[in-house]
Amino acid sequence: MVPPEATEEDFNIALALNRRYWAYPPYGAAILARSLKNSGYAAAIVDLNYEILSHVFEKPHEFSYEIWKKALGKSLESFRPDLIGISCMFTMGHMNMKRVAEEVKRLCDLPVAAGGVHPTNAPEAVLRDCPDIDFIGLYECDQSLPALFDVVNGKQPETELSQVAMLIGGDFVSFNERTPPKLDEILPPDYCELAIGKYDGLGQVGTYRFMRENRTAASCLAVRGCRAKCSFCSVRSFNGSGVRTREVVLVVDEVERLVHDYGIKHITWLDDDLLFNEMRATALFNEIIRRKMNLTWDASNGVIAAAITPGLLHAMVESGCIGLNIGIESGSPKILQEVHKPGTVDSFRKAKYLLAAYPYLFIKGFLMMGFPGETLGQMKETVNLALELGFDWYPLQILNPLPSTEIFGSLTQDCGSVIANPGTGGWMAGIFQSLNLRRREESEKANARKFFDRLQGKDLDIVPSKEDLADLWFLMDYKINYEPILDMENPVKLENKRKILRDICDRISHANALGNLFLSLTERKLRSFAEADRRMALAKQFLDESDYWQKRFAVFGLYRHLSGCEAKAV
Ligand code: SF4
Structure with missing residues (x-):
């Protein structure tokens, strides 16, 4: 089982239709499917993330997040498995991994395992927080999962067990010895019935x-x-x-x-x-x-x-x-x-x-x-x-x-606190970082917090607080990704900026005054004047509607690029 990427609380149909959610074909699950089949076991992959995303595109006006539960129930009926494995890569996926396990246990009394990077990183915390997960397959399970099946079926002795963690009577027990596949044992994925060619149309x-x-x-x-x-x-x-x-x-x-x-x-x-x-x-x-x-x-x-x-x-x-x-x-x-x-x-x-x-x-x-x-x-x-x-x-x-x-x-963190506050780890978490940014923009539209250029201060030995990092992130992002466009003349470089800025303004972010201003400047440098004017109008509109953008434009001195707009006091 591949759980949905975003939780029901966070899922946003507009973002999904903009293909903002990850839609990677489930490589790890497909590797395990191949390993199990090669060892004589039947395997099927149910990608609940795919089910949700394809449902959004099929029925955007009748969309129900609950579709994943239907897909899960249907697959249990048709495949009749003996064990359910749930794959989870990132800490942000913890809640949905837990919910899928709960749903499986609600529907049937089958053993449930979890595997992937997140359960491997914090197996005890995951097991304690997810009572419906019976055990965790640690690390790469290409060899250890078929071996576990063989042990259960009496084909191999218990000494072959490896890379498994579970709670026994409340105590955490873990077989940590690694049995990774060697060079000639790494198999290609078997995607079973998944429509791999359709994933790209549904997300990133x-x-x-x-x-x-x-x-x-x-x-x-x-x-x-x-x-x-x-x-x-x-x-x-x-x-x-x-x-x-x-x-x-x-x-x-x-x-x-x-x-x-x-x-x-x-x-x-x-x-x-x-x-x-x-x-x-x-x-x-x-x-x-x-x-x-x-x-x-x-x-x-x-x-x-x-x-x-x-x-x-x-x-x-x-x-x-x-x-x-x-x-x-x-x-x-x-x-x-x-x-x-x-x-x-x-x-x-x-x-x-x-x-x-x-x-x-x-x-x-x-x-x-x-x-x-x-x-x-x-x-x-x-x-x-x-x-x-x-x-x-x-x-x-x-x-x-x-x-x-x-x-x-x-x-001084413990795994339990990370699971409770998953944050935005890893490069694949970009969508969560931009979601946080968007929430902040929305919440500060009418009255934004003070914003200033902290990198211009005299005392650069200061270690900023965690709370200051969000503004520093914005500041650095501006200085390294946007400001260089002002002096850029190389048409090839400008073309690359145009491509990514279009993606940012039209697909990734919403009502982005900064992105549209710099896209306008880029279009003008590339002599695409009508588009430059259109983007400038959008930049002005979004700026006019948001104190959040106004404060930043004033600090960056960007009003001089907007004819007819005056800087407001910050
Ligand atoms: S180089 Fe990249 S993948 Fe390798 S350890 Fe460093 S961050 Fe990880």
Whole structure:
């Protein structure tokens, strides 16, 4: 079972119709389906997120969130399983995982398991909070789940049990020994009856829709794990240390099946270290070129800047790369060192130099803020580095420590409190961050809180409070993503800005005065005058309606770009 992404309380039909919710084909569940089938067990996948999203598009005016319960009940009737597994990737999915387990137990008395990154990160807290979950499959369950079935069926001794956690008589018991699949044991996914070609039409698959036009996307995984051990990242605690690669030919076979069976024309790699091993990565991209699949792809999960070489980059572009996310996180050498980032300011500069040869490639730099002890001065270093690198866009996240990470252990939080307040962890949580922003805009429309440029202050050694981070986030986002447009003249760079700003203004955000102003300025620079005027009118309208935007426009000195609008006192 794949639970719905958003809870009923948070679900918003307009956002769904704008394809703002994630709609990734359930890769992990499909891997387990393949493993179980190979071991002689029947398996089916029920994607309740897909059920909800497709229902919105089919019947937007008669939409009922409860549709997932009907789909669940129907699938139990038709498949008649012996066990239900619920997949959960992020902490934000905790509530829906719990509700799916409750619903299963309401309908039948079957054992319920949960698995995925979130239950693995905090198994005891999950079990204590979710009485309807009987056990948790820890880490990658390709081997351990079929082994568990074999043990239950008496085909293997109990000593084969691994990677399982449960409560016995109220005590937490966990078999932690790992049995990850080795190189030749990593199987391709089996999506069972799922309509993989339809997912992209229902929501977000990757983060480059604005670059790929109508090319239908799906995801693929070439390697598991990451060579690095960033203190805020849970990849190592889930996948173990190091990287396990798959044979290049088998990976491209999987891509080819997506192309032929489902009409997929764009791949978003799920890899955490796609460029691991230069020879292997180059062979992967060359094999895609050799098979002439007319494919584009993006690396939404991010690549390590230091791994980019001229030869590899050439193969990436030739094989269809259109968008690349680079993990930077901070411009402060001290923070990069403290969080064990596999990159230095110099390695980011070298990547910039190599990437300059491919201006049509859309480059995003992942940034983070709010590290423990991070000062205003260090945030300013991040802004300065971003401006120096000049990448096309910088997704900026406020640090949200995930259970099981080193940084989480260094803070005074417990897993239970994170489950109660899931926050917005991980790059896939962008929608929750923008939802929070939108809520704040709405609530401050009539009377916004004071806003000022804290990075202009004299004392940059101050460590801002948690409450200050939201405004600092806005400030940094403005300085690194919007302000550079004012001096930008390169038409290729402007075209990239135009594409992402259109996506932001028309699909991602609502009544966005800042986005529409900068889209107007971009359109004008690209000599698209009618569209520039239209966007300017929208910017003025949204500005006029909102004290939230007025305060920010005044601080950023943006009224001078709006003829006929006067700055209001802040
Ligand atoms: S490089 Fe990326 S995937 Fe690897 S540990 Fe760091 S944050 Fe995680």
